[in-house]
Amino acid sequence: MLYPMSPKVVELKRTLESFMDRHIYPNEERLYREAEELGPWKVYPVVEELKPLARAEGLWNLFLPESSHGAGLTNLEYAPLCEVMGRSHLAPEVFNCSAPDTGNMEVLERYGTEKDKERWLKPLLAGEIRSCFAMTEPAVASSDATNIESSIVRDGDHYVINGRKWYTTNATDPRCKICIFMGKTDPDNADRHKQQSMILVPMDTAGVEVKRPLPVFGFYGVPDRASEVVFTDVRVPKENMLLGEGRGFEIAQGRLGPGRIHHCMRLIGLSERTLEKMCRRVRSRVAFGKPVSEQTVTQERIAEARIMIEQARLLTLNAAYAMDIVGNKVAKAEIAMIKVAVPNMACQIIDWAIQAHGGGGTSNDFGLTQAYATARLLRLADGPDEVHRNQIARFELKKYSNA
Structure with a gap:
């Protein structure tokens, strides 16, 4: 691997994947049911039931770099863990690693007074508020x-x-x-x-x-x-x-950099799971006398999806590495590039998966509509594609300002 995982991360990833298999995937249907039945004004019991289990296994506040309150992971180390969490809408909050709390906790950690940290950061880190x-x-x-x-x-x-x-x-x-x-x-x-x-x-x-x-x-x-x-x-x-006063943009840049890369890490996990669903579906369906998996158009889409995920992952790991080495401000071009590339990649793969599932893909039964809503939202959240593209172009043109 170009960016090999440390033994610590390998062990955390193994524990995290086991927790996902035992507690997250089996409870996804319950999450969607509770969200629909209880609505957005209520606490979803399944989340609160699983939080103590995650904390007991040491899978808590993994996102906080260089902090005594978290696992002390770098952005690069956190990336494969965040990707695993991104496979399910239920997972991030269960591990106290969901937006916007993660970004807000980082702001309080960096810029809050001791009083702010005691009143707000402490209960946020504990998952109490x-x-x-x-x-x-x-x-x-x-x-x-x-x-x-x-x-x-x-x-x-x-x-x-x-x-x-x-x-x-x-x-x-x-x-x-x-x-x-x-x-x-x-x-x-x-x-x-x-x-x-x-x-x-x-x-x-x-x-x-x-x-x-x-x-x-x-x-x-x-x-x-x-x-x-x-x-x-x-x-x-x-x-x-x-x-x-007057330092809002300074704080925003410190906050949005990690937030953007976390979104991209999670989307890579969501895209991986979507591709898995697509492959399982097309192998189990027959159309025009042969499995859908043997249709050339299906194979092309599966191949393109694998290529796109690998490209997005490498681009995201590169951004994480740059953030760790030179800081968020200097790595803003790398962050901007993944913020454009990854949500667009996810939208395309989810769209292909919906197509492969036929009419059922447009229902809520397979989690694809929820996945598409997430990916499409993230082409706007934390800055729309157009803003990031303009920024990338300015960085590129600046290289030739004296040409």
């Missing part, structure tokens, strides 16, 4: 984050917050206790990237209203608890400001 990240807004094109209109205004020893956010994951979860909110503290600053700040907002603060859950391709709760939240004259202490 959940969190949300309020950035995207319905009134503006949020692909350009400088468009954000929400306001954070200083008033003595407090900040007053106003704004409407949506696709705020987790906000409908009754365990969601803290929000990281991005808004403008200095809207007239000539540097558009220093107008924004991030601030901690307890969800029980007066003026915070979770308006509604938002479906993702008709799904509520799985694969995402997307929500619309309104903040009206919300007052929080000035100490809740993270890092300082």
Whole structure:
């Protein structure tokens, strides 16, 4: 292997795969049933039942690099583990490795005060509460984050917050206790990237209203608890400001880099499982006198899927290695490339699998519609394809600025 796994990771992966076989896959149908029956405003019991089992086996907070609170894994070491978790919608939260909590925990670990860490990070690390990240807004094109209109205004020893956010994951979860909110503290600053700040907002603060859950391709709760939240004259202490006024973009870049690569790692696992489903399906079906697996078009798609997964994995491992060696900021081109390549790869493979399953592929029976909703969502989450492509092109053109 180009990026061999350490003995520690090999052992963790073996334990993780065993846990998936014993506890995750057998409970997937229950997760989807509970999500449908209970809706996005409730806790799903299956998740809470499995968390103590995962923690007991040492499969907890694996995502945190260079931290005494996690397994101390690098991005490269975490990659194959995150890929295994990505095979199931149930898995990430069971291991306390799901978005947006992972990104929020990293923000609190890096930029939070000791008081913040005690009040919010500690229960998040324990899986006792959940969190949300309020950035995207319905009134503006949020692909350009400088468009954000929400306001954070200083008033003595407090900040007053106003704004409407949506696709705020987790906000409908009754365990969601803290929000990281991005808004403008200095809207007239000539540097558009220093107008924004991030601030901690307890969800029980007066003026915070979770308006509604938002479906993702008709799904509520799985694969995402997307929500619309309104903040009206919300007052929080000035100490809740993270890092300082005007440093929201700085925090965002530190937060979104790991978040983007985690999404890609999980999608590779989801794509692997989808290809497995496709291969099993076409071997068990006969059309026009021979197994569907012997149809040339099927074989071409299977071959292309294998090639695409391997390419995506290598690109993602390369990005993880770069993040470990030179840091997230320097590795931004590598991160941008996987953020475009991997969700598009996953969408294509899931589409082929749906086709191979026939009409059944469009139902919820095979997990393919849920998988497609996840992959398609991630062509938009944490920055749409177009933004990342433009960024990659600028990096490339810069090489020839003196030509």
